[in-house]
Amino acid sequence: MMEGQINGHDYDVIVVGSGAGGAMAAYTLTKSGRKVLMLEAGRDYDPKTETPMFKSNFDAPLLGAGNSDKDFGFYDATVDGGWEVPGEPYTKGEGSEFLWWRARMLGGRTNHWGRYSLRFSEHDFKGFSRDGLGADWPFEYWDLAPWYDETEALVGICGTNTGLDDMPDSPEGVLQPPPKPRVPELLVSAAAKKLGIPTAPMHRAVLTRPKDDRQACFYATPCGRGCSIGAAFQTTTSLIPMAQATGLLTVITDAMVKEVNVDEKGKVNALTYIDKKTKQAHRLDAKVIILAASACESARILLNSKSESHPNGLANSSGHVGRNIMDSTGVSYGAHIPALEGRPKYNEDGHTANHLFIPWWGHKMQEKKAMAFPRGYHFEIGSGFRAPSSWVSGDLDGYGKPLKEITKQAYGSYVGLALRGEMLPNDDCYMEIDEDVKDQWGIPVVKFHWKWSQHELKQVEHGLKTARQILETMGAKFDKPLPKAEDAILKGGQIIHEVGSTRMGDSPTESVTNQWGQTWDCSNLFVMDAGVFASNPHKNCTLTIMTLAMRNSTWLARQLDKGEL
């Protein structure tokens, strides 16, 4: 894109970011006739030509194993990112551990995400009202429900209605049929049932029926690589091309936004970005700006946008920008299941992730204050006859034929339960700008502070005990005691569900945006990524990011119609 041709005034809205929030905002606005300019900090990316479909680990360097260049393995879709981005560091406060996953590519992290797409429940939006912790959302589930319906229909979600309080039903005909469960999942289901714990078909943003230009899943090649046929949802095969088809979307890649600029009255009127190819800074006039650069990147832009009228950073009169950061809790516990050794082989790839999972079953008990921790979790099930990789499981001993026999018997006999739980915000978990460190573009970097509270540790302790019970019911034997929660819990950021850094609310002193993602301080500045989450229910954030972006950019379009902005 030639920068010389770009005049910000030609666009109704500038969207920063092309992931779940940015792409949905751009799609919604262009569909309602608005001209949109999208800035993406990473390179252009086309899943149709770049996805390593069907490639085997044998064809990859190091059997596809992960390393500091490709943290999630050679074939992971993430471009120019991962836990570290060269030239774009982040720092951590003393005693804090935090990991920040970034992708520098069109479509952002939607190119490789797990596609788990569970609605938040009625109770999820009103946690503070229930237990006095964290914050309520500034609306109710039923305000959002019609937008979940539309988002699910647009994105394409497979799954079923279960009637469980942890999984609100979708209207008839919205969900696509889920794939049949596999053997280890059925065994987990039977064991959980004996313990009074439910299992349910996972909801995933994977097509089991064709839709628009996207094909149905053919049940091969892991979704984390991206999906050249568009079955596994990513914005680069759906929302972005659909928005481009309107003729109203312009995309500039390699555009790293540095700050949002204001006029002498403090009103947002421009933004400044660095063209990564030329290293030149450009200023674009702007009528309305939507930040959707990811929760922590959007908060970083705001904190770096200091001016006389906004001395603590833009939209930060509340002091809440960068605070209230939450990730999901995470811990994994697994075992070899002797009864699954040497079981009959069949193609167990399926849609390459959970067909069944364990939703949270303890909400009613928590409502009665009958549990030692206030918020819920779910278990994802890891199992199956997987493509051979750089790791071989089994209790290996000896060599030669007997050794190979151990490996073959153990193949497909491991079952792991991965907990994903709700975290509460606390004063020790926040980000600020590290004034001493700048990235290679001259932009001051983020400094993270992190500490789990007892709420998370008690939840993880409960999860570990429960996982062990389920695995023991399946016949697993353990000779070691359970690890302590504080040792087993994964690091902050490691589940890549960071939210809350620009939270929404009813009060300009307790939140950064109103319920529409519109910042309290600047009427023409919006946030439409997970930064606006008031809480972080355990159900994976992406579906709700997209739903909020659709709802809030629809509202934004109406304000433009009314001449309100």
Next chain:
Amino acid sequence: MSLVKERYSSKKPYLASLSRRDAIKWIGALSVTAAFPGLTACSSQALAPQSQLAKGHWPQLDLPVINATGYGKDPNLIIAPRASWPRTLTAAQLTFIAVLADIVAPREGAAPSASEVKVPDLLDEWVSAPYEQQQQDRVSFLHLLAWLDEEARRRFDNLFVDVRASQQLAIIDDIAYKKAMQSEEFVRSAKAFADFRRLVLACFFCSPAGVKDIGYLGNVPIVGDYPGPSDEAMTHLQSVLDELGLTL
């Protein structure tokens, strides 16, 4: 015996799949027969007294640092780069690894041996890679090879690859089983062998022949809905459920 005839040794080196440029380098190294000539010569001269050996010897290799760069954060995923960093194993080390890898995963009926599916080449790629895990493995594996040579010299007065198969196995028998982990004499070599063994198996089972051998049936496109478990798999599951007293 055909098995003995096929075995690699100093005189029957493993032939790596090499690029033309690497091949020239490799020919230059052909004259070197031992994996660690300097080291083995030194240790055979100064054979430690029996009391010291009881605690177990462990070589101290001074390995040059790998300072190559990796394949980066945006490699071509369609045509995967397989030569991003130079290979570092010598011809003798590759032959050594071929011998050892074939002890771990020998030819078995229709299933080829580890060296037949080029596991030594994969291990060369692996230990030469400039990443943390691979560098740890490099140190561990090269010390294992040096230890095996020391041990072969001590027991049978020759290089490991040049002693008889039964003599090789006599040494491997001491480090390949769990009991070795409890032995002060063998714990370090046993740990290194365990890591080597797991990686050799991984390489083998990733190969097309290995995929067949382990019975992975996925990575094929399915038209229509995912069929789910086979009847046979469901029958087996039912027997498991019955045994555990569970119901679906």
